[in-house]
Amino acid sequence: MRIKKIGLVGLMMILAMLLFTVSAQASSTVPQNLRGHWSALRGNELWTFTFRKSSADLFTKGPHESGNTSKIALPVHGKSVKYWIKGYGVKKIRTYGFTGDIDDSFIPFKLKVAGAYRHVLLSPMQWGHSFAIYTKFVPAKMYTIRAKTLG
Known part of the structure; x- marks a missing residue:
């Protein structure tokens, strides 16, 4: 009788664990629309950000340098902000x-x-x-767009 109770309690605990597990996304993951290689010329330096699911790198290379790669902190979810972008108007x-x-x-x-x-x-x-405009391709010139933050 006692073995049946222990077995029943164990079975109920396993069932409860299966039913009530919460699958939450880790807070340290990079949003999917940021993942990949993003490059821009800033002045005469090439900046390339590489965002993976849980890590990020910055590669910088000057005109006469071999380049430098460094680990960086992960981007976090920000907030919705209004911007004025030339040719596209006001966007949130x-x-x-x-x-x-x-x-x-x-x-x-x-x-x-x-x-x-x-x-x-x-x-x-x-x-x-x-x-600055970061693209998926390595740019031959510096791309920028006139824009400003509205709040």
Whole structure:
């Protein structure tokens, strides 16, 4: 009789664990629309961000350098922010930022670059009302777009 009770309690515990498991996405995963290799020329340096599911790298290369790769903090879910983008008007877009020492934020967007509509990442630049454009291809020139944050 006692063995039956222990077996029944064990079976109920296993059933409860199977029924009430919560599958939550890890908070340290990179959103899918940011994953991949993203490149931009910033001044005369090539910046390439590589976002994987749970890691991120930054590769920088100057005109006469061999390049430098460093691990960076993962972007986190940001908030929806209104932007004015030249040729596209006012848009409310989800912005992703970092938790580490890099102050860049990324805005997934689709716009015309090099004669074709492409998925790109926009990143506010330090000076003026221009955003750097990160593309999936390695650019031959610096691509920017006039834009500003509205709030």
